[in-house]
Amino acid sequence: MKHPIIYIQAAGGRLRVVPDMPAAIRTLDASGDPRPIILFERRTRKIDLQNIRLLRSQYPQSAIILLTGTLDATERKAYLEAGTNSALRPDTDD
Numbered sequence: 001m002k003h004p005i006i007y008i009q010a011a012g013g014r015l016r017v018v019p020d021m022p023a024a025i026r027t028l029d030a031s032g033d034p035r036p037i038i039l040f041e042r043r044t045r046k047i048d049l050q051n052i053r054l055l056r057s058q059y060p061q062s063a064i065i066l067l068t069g070t071l072d073a074t075e076r077k078a079y080l081e082a083g084t085n086s087a088l089r090p091d092t093d094d
Contacts, residue, residue, distance in 0.1 A: 007039035021051050028059055035061040041090070042068035045075065049082040056083030 006024045008016045010031035018024045028036055038055060042048055048066075055064055066079055066087040079087065 005041045009037040009039075011036075021054065024055070025058070028055075028062075034059070035063070037063045037065070039065050039067055039088075040084070042066055045078070049078060052079065052082040052084055 006018045006021075008018065008024065008027050008031070010016070010028065011033035012031075016027050018027050024038075028038075036059060038059075040048070040052060040055075052064060052066075055062065063086075064084045066084045067090040068079075068087050069089060069091075071079065071087060076087070
């Protein structure tokens with residue numbers, strides 16, 4: 001199973017790329033930014049949803065944007081309910 005890749009834009013304007021949730025939490029805590037922007041690459045739905053809920057609970061004012069291909073209605077609802085604000089396609093060539 002691939003680990004999620006999480007991109008974090010926090011105070012100071014630097015984009016940080018982290019390979020997993022523990023690194024994401026450490027980076028977010030160290031940033032001190034209460035309203036970070038988090039780009040979250042979609043991997044495994046069940047684990048993604050757990051991780052997004054965790055991010056949303058610890059950083060309620062964050063913007064969480066899912067990087068994904070097409071979502072069906074059920075998936076879209078699940079990701080929104082977990083705490084994502086929006087979704088973007090990672091490949092702009094399509």
